[in-house]
Amino acid sequence: MSTSSATEKKSQNLSLFLGCVAPNRYPGIELASRKVMEKLGVGLHELKGASCCPAPGVFKSFDKTTWLSLASRNIALSENMGMDLLTICNGCYGSLGEANHALKHNPEYKQKVNEKIAETGLEYKGNVNVRHIMEFLAKEVGPEKIKENVVLPLDGIKVAVHYGCHLIRPSKEKEGLGSPENPRFFDDLVNATGAKSVDYEDKLLCCGAGGGARSAFLEATLKMTEKKLEILQKEGFDCIVDACPFCHLQFDSGQKELNKGGKNYNIPVLHYAQLAGLAFGYTPKELGIQMNITTSPAFEEKIAALSQKKEA
Numbered sequence: 001m002s003t004s005s006a007t008e009k010k011s012q013n014l015s016l017f018l019g020c021v022a023p024n025r026y027p028g029i030e031l032a033s034r035k036v037m038e039k040l041g042v043g044l045h046e047l048k049g050a051s052c053c054p055a056p057g058v059f060k061s062f063d064k065t066t067w068l069s070l071a072s073r074n075i076a077l078s079e080n081m082g083m084d085l086l087t088i089c090n091g092c093y094g095s096l097g098e099a100n101h102a103l104k105h106n107p108e109y110k111q112k113v114n115e116k117i118a119e120t121g122l123e124y125k126g127n128v129n130v131r132h133i134m135e136f137l138a139k140e141v142g143p144e145k146i147k148e149n150v151v152l153p154l155d156g157i158k159v160a161v162h163y164g165c166h167l168i169r170p171s172k173e174k175e176g177l178g179s180p181e182n183p184r185f186f187d188d189l190v191n192a193t194g195a196k197s198v199d200y201e202d203k204l205l206c207c208g209a210g211g212g213a214r215s216a217f218l219e220a221t222l223k224m225t226e227k228k229l230e231i232l233q234k235e236g237f238d239c240i241v242d243a244c245p246f247c248h249l250q251f252d253s254g255q256k257e258l259n260k261g262g263k264n265y266n267i268p269v270l271h272y273a274q275l276a277g278l279a280f281g282y283t284p285k286e287l288g289i290q291m292n293i294t295t296s297p298a299f300e301e302k303i304a305a306l307s308q309k310k311e312a
Contacts, residue, residue, distance in 0.1 A: 014086040014131065015047040015078040017096065021245035022088060028288015029245055032273035033088050033133060035287070039149055039280050040141055045081065050074050053087075053095040055212070068109055069116040071099035072124040076117060084129045086136060088273070090244035091210065093132040094166030097174075100130045132167060134243045134272060138185040139176055143192035151281040152310055153194030157302060159275070160237040160267075161186050161197045162228075162251070164244045165206050189272065190241060193279035197241075201231050207242075209250035218257070225254040229265050238299050239268045241275050255294045268296045278303060 014037075022029045037044050053071060060067040074096060078085035087093045103110045104126045114123055137146070168180040177185055181204075187197035208214070208224030229251070232240065242248050248269055255265040269292060277287040284290060284303060 012041065013043040013045060013083050014136070015081050015083045016044040017047050017050055017053075017074060017078075017085050017087045017092055019087065019089045019092040019245065020052055021249055026245050026248055026271070026288070026291065028291045029088055029248065029271045029273060032271060032277045032282075032287040035282055036273045036276045036280060037133075040137075040145065042136075042141075044086065045083065047074070047077055047081070047085065049077055053089075053092040055091055055095055065109075065112055065116070067095075068099050068103060069113045071096050072103055072113040073117045073120060073122055075100055075103075075128065075130065076122040076124045079125050079128050080122075082128075084131050086131045086133060088133050088243075088271070089246065090132070090164040090166040091246050093130065093135075097130040097132075098170075100126070100128075132243070134167060134186055134189065135174070135177060137189055137272075143188045146189060146192035146276065146279075150193060150279045152279055152306055154275070154279050154303075154306065155194050156306075157195040158236065158238045159190050159195045159197045160200055160228075160232045160235075160240045161190055161203070162207065162240055162242040162247055163204060164242060164247045165210060167243055168204075186243065186272070190275065193276055195275065195279075198235070198237070200235055200237075202228060207247040207250040208254075209246055214250060221250065222254055222258055225250055226258055226263070229255065229258070229267065232267055233265060237267060238302065239270055239275075239296075241270050241272055243272050245271070252293050266294055266296050268292065268294060268299045 018030055034044055051070060051074060054067060075085060085096065087096060103113065103124060110124060117124065163183055163186055168174055168177060168183050177183060190197040205228055206224060208221035214221045240251050248271055252269040258265055270289065274287045274289055
């Protein structure tokens with residue numbers, strides 16, 4: 001096999017790192033990701049034996065070597081498969097990507113972690129990359145190919161894109177994605193489905209949940225979440241589209257938690273793979289959208305109307 005063929009094979013076959021939140025709380029995100037990537041000709045392969053990423057906000061703060069060792073173990077599993085590692089979560093992307101960057105650029109760290117993971121029969125070599133599904137779609141697939149696979153243009157769907165923190169920062173490790181202050185790649189991929197990504201106030205504001213804050217300070221995190229929800233509800237957005245199961249949890253479950261206090265939020269929350277899946281012709285049920293906590297009959301009716309219009 002030529003070098004170019006081997007590179008192409010590697011880029012179109014990825015190990016899928018599921019993380020913790022998606023399989024345990026939102027399996028529809030995994031389901032949609034698999035369907036969309038298959039439609040685009042990208043093979044996703046199970047990363048057997050994977051563990052938590054682990055979240056750097058917790059582990060890295062206490063013991064950097066332990067964090068790097070746990071992260072490098074997951075990367076080493078993907079290296080053994082000869083594939084780049086794909087995440088569907090911003091937090092996992094941040095942790096594994098940052099660890100991979102640190103290990104590739106610091107021989108001392110690499111030696112330390114290999115001494116640790118040698119006990120499990122693994123060795124970190126540093127010969128694969130950590131990819132995020134949005135980063136991969138932006139760089140390797142592109143909006144035009146998304147458009148080519150659209151069979152149900154999502155015309156009239158007004159989308160509030162939520163980038164999330166770790167998808168675009170730290171910027172020095174996220175090359176080729178444009179400005180972290182004014183990113184557009186996510187918006188472009190949304191617009192490729194026929195839906196319309198509309199800018200809004202505080203678009204790049206954190207969802208509020210990261211760094212263990214949701215578990216320790218729920219009320220404080222919900223105040224951050226509500227700040228965005230107030231803007232989106234006032235502006236009449238049809239849905240929030242994110243790229244991270246944890247942001248997804250905060251916006252989806254957060255609406256229910258806020259509603260217990262007398263609020264009335266019902267903005268549906270979709271992972272990008274679910275939005276693209278709708279445009280590719282899959283039903284909401286096939287994409288696991290019904291597993292969300294927050295539902296919106298108005299959004300469901302819009303999707304149904306688009307489908308009926310196509311069939312007519």
